[in-house]
Amino acid sequence: MQSPLRHGKAALGTTIATGALAALSQAPDRASRLLRHRYPTVAVTGMTGVGKTRLADRLSRRASTQAAADAGQDVGSAVMERRTRRNARLRGYRFRVVPGENAATRLGALDEVFHDEPVDGVLHVVAHGHATPRRTGGTSGTALASREEQLAAELEDWSITAHRIASMAVRRERPTWLVIAVTKADLFADDIDAAVHYYSPGSGSAFGDKLDELRALAGGAKLSIDVLPVCAQGGGKKSALPDRTATELLGRLELRLAQLSGHV
Template sequence: MNRSASRRTTAVTTASGALIASGALQALTSAPHRLAHLLRHRFPLVAVTGMTGIGKTRLVDKLARRATADDAMDAGSAVMERRTRRTARGRGFRFRVVPGDNAATRLSALDAVFHDEPVDGVLHVVANGHATPRRAAGTSGAAAATRDAQLAAELADWAITAHLLAAMAVRRTRPVWLIIVVTKADLFEGDIEEAVRYYSPGSGTPFGDKVDELRSLAGGARLSIDVLPMAVPLENSKPNRQLADKLLTRLERRMAQLSGHI
């Protein structure tokens, strides 16, 4: 082989090696992104928001098939809780439960789920004015509040969440879903439809008007909104078990549909 042919062979070999190395480097560089995309597709992030005493932890424990001690339920959590729901089909959800108390940890958790690592969906929990009254953090003893006061507190809490949710939705390249979960439906079983209507867009109610504002800010194509009732009675409470199971199945199916699992 002459020198010219040898140089050409060497150049081709070098170029091929460079291409292989470049391809391998690109594959390694893109691997974390692909893995993250696969993880988010199979296990989307879901923020669980709502005021204190509304039943967020109990709801997520039900969805994740786990249990939290009743004394922890009564006190509430001051930090963001994490739960994971796994199914036999290798899919599920990663829940981020935002504290309900208006404390620095709550603001930090809201910033985390709506800005630092934006979630794919939101379960915003309300209770038709039946949230469990709680004293401010650091104080003990029973608390009391009227249903009207609790409805007003729900509305104030929603105003903060809706603002952050709208800001996140307009930044995202893909749609975000929201389910407003009207929990404790076993306490107003005869008025479930009316309670759902109160929280629904286009209802003309104080809460419905705020949801309409959110839809206007975020854009209908960027945010889907559902309103579903839910009941999570105590584990030793046999009444309303059939209602609770029916509503849980409905909520889980809708979450699976919105996440592309079915």
């Protein structure tokens, strides 16, 4: 017959082992929650030619030489690119730059960031009709497109992304945030306020109406929307948008991302 002391030790050992197994089983979930809290995932979306990768490079403080080399490319990436921003407090972001080209890789990237591994926030990049025109595959020469054509293409691109955002937002309990980054502000430096108004909810513009539709589908209380002008690279002191002003605009965007992510 087993003694009470030995029986108690066996029971204690079983309890400890059970607790250890439970802790181990919960460890991946806890680690995942901690990672998402400290390094939320941000989808960077927008049509080709608006400067998504260059903006992600600036936000992630990527090496300037590599960023400059990428900026010189005249074609957008056909695959999803990843950037990570880290700071001394062990906080930052994991950026997922979705290809702008209407290709199978883009649709796969959209599925990944909005369905398979839903992101914590969305940074949608627009250029107020000043996106760099891209040549179609297999053609040579300079691509041409009017500002009106670029605005129309931008709106069509947004319709696809907005549908994915709404689908993601209705499936989750916590709010989703969206920041519209109006980039290339140096090309419309005297008209920045009007550009921000065009991309704002309730503005009555074509883009504003699309945002109102999105909020109605996703639930206004679950989707916060900010519109901020930005310029990845400014010019000299006498330029329309000096580098100092561009840095200030980028700083405002960084601050808002930090606020939305709970970093400040």
